[in-house]
Amino acid sequence: MPIWKGTAAPMSAGAFASAAMLLNCEEAAIRALWDVESAGRGFRPDGSLTRRFEPHHMPRSLWPHIGFRPGALAPWKASYRLKTSAREEMFSKAEALDAEATYRATSWGGPQIMGFNCEAAGFDTATAMVKAMAASEGDHLSAFVTLVTSWGLASAIRAHDWQTIETRYNGGGQGGAYARKMEAAYRRHSGGVASPAVLRLGSSGPGVRRLQTALQIEADGSFGPQTDTAVRRFQSGVGLQVDGVVGQVTWAALEARTSAAPVKQATPVDRVSELVGKGAATVGTITTAAAGLQAVVPEHAYDLMIYGAIGLAVVAGGTILSRRVLT
Template sequence: MKPALTEQDFADAAGQLGCEVAAIKAVCQVEAPRGGFNPDGTPVTLFEGHKFHKFTHGAFDGEAPDLSYPTWTRKHYGKNWQAEQDRLQRAMALDREAALRSASWGKFQIMGFNHESVGFSSIQAFVNAMYAGEREHLMAFVMFVLKNGLAPSLRRKDWANFARGYNGPGYAENNYDDKMAAAYASFKKEA
């Protein structure tokens, strides 16, 4: 069993970001509602074929069109965690580093290509941390928020601006901002 987040972990992160614990919990709830790890102990991942296409310059588009394609789509996402793990493993067999960089990882779904900006010298060091525990997931989130200037939006609960910076320009299509606002209201009620 991997170490789960404690209330103290959330409080430490909120202190570093200067925001409410409920705001961090809201992001956590939206990004990985089932937690940071799969039942087999592997970190939750979501492999993004458009990123794999970018990092491999489309070298595998013909050979593996469900793993490498030029434009984002959810069409090829796995139907469950095992199918997602399989997609990542298949991509790793084609180009390991590009595959690891093309997946989002853990409880806060930090993309592997952000490994340096969240404090890791290599993609492998980042992946190792994602296997270690949810506190490492949280610390990567804190670094991502700080490095990308998203802490002020989190403090203000400006969910649209935060979601745009955290999830990219397609955030509205997935209603990330509305989901975070609703999750925040729920956590705030519990406090």
């Protein structure tokens, strides 16, 4: 039996709550990241570990032997475009050639931890990590807690700083897509509570002006040294971690003491609505309905429903517009 197929014990009741206590964050925040990474599934229906092989992380000398030929594409892009069947076939060939390298080039389990991050997750080798995770989802969660702690991401989870998590955990290059999905997942698990936009040195806009007004300093909309000093002074005064980052925890403290009303983070629906613009009136109806759907529909199905519906609305709107122009 392969090492990535073990007893596959499901997550125990209270496991997420215990992990949240260890990281001093909300359970909903951990569940949000978990959902986005693996759609909430640590194991496949056959009991094997959820996995995603990334052939571009294999030694280049082995690429021809496993059938990975990026051609003119960037290796990561060619890897991203692979069909599941081709990806699985490459995984089998690679495992037979160099198992440890293959496990290091694969993301595993519920939190989809890349094998080459095994040391940060508390294991000497990727092989050891895969063996442990094959036993239970509880081992997935333990590896995740160790990983985010070693990376210093616990504070980002507490702040709902999804963009930082996207960049560090997913390697960036997603343009905020993962961050918006995490926000949507957080809202599902938190009963519809929206996260405030995370502000730090270099931020600008209406959210910064609201922050500056709450801190009773000049509201110029630019998060510069003066605002950074004021934020750190406030955090120190209320007993928070002094890091100059205004996320969920700092905003909650501000709201408890002032009339501050933070700008909220966007979800995929918010982003699509923004891109479509005011010209597509149908989008308003779709977005309103989507708010209810988010609470009950799984992430992957939800995305298909929303993007598909909005896509049809845009096509219909374009057709109507073209008819008006041409007739």
